[in-house]
Amino acid sequence: MKKQSIKVIALLAVASMTATSCDLLKDLDYTVTPDPLEMHGDSVAVKVDITFPEKGIKKKAYADITPMLGNTALKSIRVQGEKATGNGEVIQYKPGGKITYTDVVAYAPDMEATDLMVTGKVFKGSKEKATIEPIKIADATIITPYLVNKDFKVIIANDQFKRVTPETMLAQINFDKGKSIVKPGEMKDQDIKDLEAFLANAQTNPKIDVKGLNLTGFASPEGEEDKNNTLSTDRSNTGKEASMKVAKAAKHEGAQGDIYSLKGSGEDFEGFKRELQADKEMNEDDKNLVLRVLETIKDPAEREKAMRDMGKTFTYLDKTIFPKLRRTEIVVNYDKTGFSDEEMKMYSVSKPDTMNLEELLFCAALYTDLNEKLRVYKIAEERYPDDYRTSNNVGAVLYMMNKVSEAKAKFEKSNAAKDNPIAKNNL
Template identity: 30%
Template structure:
């Protein structure tokens, strides 16, 4: 009985209060007839901001003429609340008011927009509309839930920026080492005369000896000789056709000399090693010589050699000779004009022309090179036996990042001025998620090679992963100036800034990338985003989770459940995330969803 009396007393007091308030009492009673529409229906954060617009409709005959109402949206979340902009509404009878006027007979509409900073904890929040009316007295009209919030998918940025590893400059093509020697001929003849001054010259004799000794050593070592060549010339004097024939004869004579000298080299080797002609090694060497087919080339008159020799000579009037050669296209006339310079010609005849009467022997040897297997083995066991480019090349031969890391560390120790080794170590560390250590190696690389687009790009990624987006942008812009493609990475920054269409545009050259899918989703294209996620080769928990979000936005429960299940299997922490994620608000009562997140 006492409890009943208390309730009755309370009710009578409320009725008495409302009655005493006159028109305010009706406003309190009829407050549920005021309708609210919130955009977006579920609050979202973009660029770390939460934007909301609330539109209200006040029915006719609701608003007292001399009343005014303070309407304040409040975002409430675990750990705090944030009051948004307060809107003042006033009746048509309020004088000197600053609020939005609402006609009593017709009712009215109002709108209020605001932007607040997103804070941790707002992932699970409610937007409440709190209103109080004043007409002599002030009464609370009540509180109404306006929207849920806050969707934070825009903050699920993945670490898939384009990191750049510096390339090797190793040339894997066939390398040729050339050995050359000359045989000189008398004027107008193709006979051999080893007493000619040029043939007796010590340097020339040593070159001939070295040529044939090289042949012998190369043959014994089993190295490949790509080809032999014998080119012969005549000095530019006399009849042109005669000199053409003369150079051809000199090439043939040179070929015979070439073969004879090779045989002599083998015989000397046999004698020194006390081996007979029938010895298998000597016989094999002689057989190889018999199979040689040198490329003979008759070059005719050597005007090019003549010009070079004159240019490098001490002849006083050499510029006149050069002008004659350049200006006079008729070879006979050119030669005659030079002969007319009697004093100069004698100097040419003695100091220039004899060196042009020659046959040149050339032997092109294919340089031995290490196999890929040898290169990789040496890089990991004896790195000091390889040169810089061989080490970088060896690192490219393996897909094992731990092996790559060891090779690059050896490279940085052996070649401490090579920025690429430090950059590549940082690259591998970033792939491991070791940001701080990677940053120190990149700083070293940047010191060794300033304004380097590759290093600047990677420094930008480090800054982005540290959420230092301002410096990340500066690094990317500097890298771009250094001709490095940073479009994808700039696209990731566009996601951070909430410019999703620009992000998609910047990333358009890529495919099957997580952040591209995120940008597509946030720009309103969940179907394309899902296709992008599906084609990613190695999917992690975050990839499956985002695809579950795509399923929710497409209202495809099967897609949602399938991907969310895989996400949780890879990382159980996504279970609790999904349970509160307002992306899945419409599926909170779905039995399969509840079964996954419980």
């Protein structure tokens, strides 16, 4: 295997991007296994470990990275900073992180004389900010396994197990109209009790590592805009004070320190539209009228006047919808460490139902004993028959045990669950 580095180059067509784009994503390391790539059967399997250094990706940036093998584009992977929105692999700003990319593609003749490259695009918000300059990360494909069938080896489908996963825990503090004082009753709500219990457990649980608390204050969309902006900020501040009291009661030392991120978001129009659409009492005509006012009148003062002119409709909003928006949202960001190797082996025997698919696939790979490996893969196949990897991997172990006809049946079952190049290779 070899390591390569990538540099992010700003889009030349937009000179104004140059000052900021280079900073969004930088100094990535790629480790490709195997290097050079190899063909087995009629396919090429690619595995790339991508390492992000500390501050390697900005918090609000995201990137679509696409490996290229000759003229063939492999599947893209999206990575994103800790505050970016989306469904990509989240990388913490500090201390960085590591992800593993895998794909299997059908062999094409041009892959023999080409290299594995990566390219892509970098975004911030909805705007493309930079391109990833194409760079070689592995040598061309060796086709010897295709030419010499006696060296053929079955392929085991990879797991997607992650030992440490980023998780969140949520709580909320509500406020009276125009106020930022935390009422005593709010501290008795179930979500605050759950927050205290979580922090108490996290203090003594080595598998829970609290990374930070994000507090966002909101105001309902009536009243003066400037006052609501100030009010939302005040609510985030008093929310922090309340959260630190909860942390103190839970005896969680870290959550009493400097790990808070505060933000005042002003008037919560998105939350208002969400609550309005979910409301079951107001008729659709009134809802549509309110939404039209929100979307067409941009001046805050005129918009509020139009809403107040709705009479009973505004009264209903003031009593039912607005109170839900006067709040501080508390988001606890933490890393959760999964089962150790030994725990997985133990639970695969005593409590296999406590293990998910990726844990079972990872656990099976820990064993060198083929009987144990087969036992765990069979558990995975029984519980997750619709995932093509389970039957394929049962078949792969059966093939290693020289049970060729049984293995063939499993490969066919795998390909029936989902048409896939791994099972086809093994057939």
